[in-house]
Amino acid sequence: MRVRGFGELEAVVMDRIWDRDPTISTTVRDVFDQLAAERHIAYTTVMSTMDNLHTKGWLKRERDGKAYQYWATLSREEHTARLMSEALEGGGRPDLVLSHFVEQISREESAGLRAALRRLSRRAERR
């Protein structure tokens, strides 16, 4: 497994921003101060990471004097809901190819399947 490097840092920054009060915006300085307390990191690294996240649409920002005020475009829960709808219902995007462990089966359909599977797994356990 290769090291995630920059992607990993983006995840850490998003974690920090999502864990804050969503009504209050944040600055690169705030995030840097938090991160610098735990790890060796450069201010410019945090700055470019947050700039990247803004370009990718994860953060919104507004100029406030010399610095930017950043806030998350969507909450973690909203992102999760969007991803799950994309993954489980296709989310209206047929061009996303995922390999599901089991195809999503409607609730009405799967009773017969479960009965059959239960029989099969009992048989497998007996052997």
Next chain:
Amino acid sequence: MTIAAFLLLYSLLVIVAGPPLLRRLTRGGQAPRLGVAAWLTAIITVLISWAAAVVALVVQIVSHWDHRQNLVVSCVVQLRNVATGQAGPLPQIVLLSLLTSAAVAAALTGARLARTFASMRCRSHQHAEAVHLVGSRTAAPDVVVLDAAKPAAYCVPGRPPAVVVTSAAMTELDENQLGAVVAHERAHLTGHHPHIVAALRGLAGAFPRIALITQGAEHVSRLLEMCADDAAARRFGRTALLTGLLAMTGAAPVGALGAADVAVLARAQRLTESSANSVLTRRTAALISTVAMMAAGPLLVTALAAAASELLMCGMQ
């Protein structure tokens, strides 16, 4: 001319005879990897035959340009005369518009394929990146847990790729079952299964009338599930995988079996009933010879066509 015609005839044979033969050979999923190889070889051999037929035609036209009595060359010369308007304006317009529409159709198909592949790749990379940002990380760097009420697990290729397990699935599965589910998804990623499925779906979209390709896309994804099942069962045992399947299909009231159920059930049945060694050996032998035959097909056909035209030349002299 003969080489191109032979190659096209050969591809037609594979297109017509391939699907029923391959369906029969891969139905039980006894040797899923070979089954995948057989379907892919059939599809690739058809595509190669088409490309080789075009190349053979062009080579023949170029190399026989001075021999006007050659059938293909004289044909091309005729066409050129029509195209330059020597046979009157109407044939010229008809021919030019035919040629243009053929070229445009070929270019459009190519462009659509390229666009489909690019957008599939982009979508899955975006999804993988988002999953890594949103999900909670686990001890394994490639496994991400997403908060959701529905038990589900899937993998998505990207940089880096991700195996996604929902929080509901985490509570449903015991350690061994979870191990089996993750091993199944990792087998897809390490085997580049999502790429194979995406390529076949793109091709099936571009050639919706060719059953070899549309059925190939379906059967290959079914067989790839079985390949991943085998990888997971080898590490965590069949029982863990089977009970994992059971846990992931979710609780539900009474009803009949749908198409997706049948696919899952076929996987489960395959895991419980190990087929006799003799069946496996026979299937393996049949699949290997089919793959070998199809892989050698375009070459053999070319050699045969060359020999035939050689003979024909001798006969004429």
